[in-house]
Amino acid sequence: KAGVTQTPRYLIKTRGQQVTLSCSPISGHRSVSWYQQTPGQGLQFLFEYFSETQRNKGNFPGRFSGRQFSNSRSEMNVSTLELGDSALYLCASSSAGGRDEQYFGPGTRLTVT
Amino acid sequence: AQKITQTQPGMFVQEKEAVTLDCTYDTSDQSYGLFWYKQPSSGEMIFLIYQGSYDEQNATEGRYSLNFQKARKSANLVISASQLGDSAMYFCAMRPENAGGTSYGKLTFGQGTILTVHP
Numbered sequence: 001k002a003g004v005t006q007t008p009r010y011l012i013k014t015r016g017q018q019v020t021l022s023c024s025p026i027s028g029h030r031s032v033s034w035y036q037q038t039p040g041q042g043l044q045f046l047f048e049y050f051s052e053t054q055r056n057k058g059n060f061p062g063r064f065s066g067r068q069f070s071n072s073r074s075e076m077n078v079s080t081l082e083l084g085d086s087a088l089y090l091c092a093s094s095s096a097g098g099r100d101e102q103y104f105g106p107g108t109r110l111t112v113t
Numbered sequence: 114a115q116k117i118t119q120t121q122p123g124m125f126v127q128e129k130e131a132v133t134l135d136c137t138y139d140t141s142d143q144s145y146g147l148f149w150y151k152q153p154s155s156g157e158m159i160f161l162i163y164q165g166s167y168d169e170q171n172a173t174e175g176r177y178s179l180n181f182q183k184a185r186k187s188a189n190l191v192i193s194a195s196q197l198g199d200s201a202m203y204f205c206a207m208r209p210e211n212a213g214g215t216s217y218g219k220l221t222f223g224q225g226t227i228l229t230v231h232p
Binding site: 033035042043044045048056058088090092101102103104105106107109 | 148150155156157158159160163204206208219220221222223224225
């Protein structure tokens, strides 16, 4: 079974630009969650999508948004990039019916200059 | 709200020895899941082990075991027979689960513990 995939793996953007990151979950998994990892703040939950609906949201500004498609693939978008948005963005998928699984992708490392 | 505390910023262990990584948690949820993940320098989060709050037995996965003490709100990870490849950052995490066993994707993470295995 293929794992969680994220594209692109690395990205360099300029302040003020916007960016879209993509995540393809493990086949059969309907829940996709996004996390931001920075040295200062650690791992922070951004949002979770389940069956194309946002089910949970973390404490991030409205510049951070996401969506999920009917095939469970998810995208997250960050508009008006700030230097502080430089981070590793991780996506995780789970079946959401089982209690034990949440598998992560390799992450997208975003650098904002 | 959920909170995870990992009090050991760094730990050192000799190869082939056992090591315990500490994790305490706080939550008002009646049902929850506890996880440990390993993050090597490559950045990928690798799932190690899971413990449900209503599971009576401690979880084990190969060389990993989770010492779950619900009354003390602790979920320590024990790695037996350490290997050089175990050197990495280790995160303890938790998420809420409803009584029916359905999970939610919102994981709360601790700050992590860097484990270094010496030859």
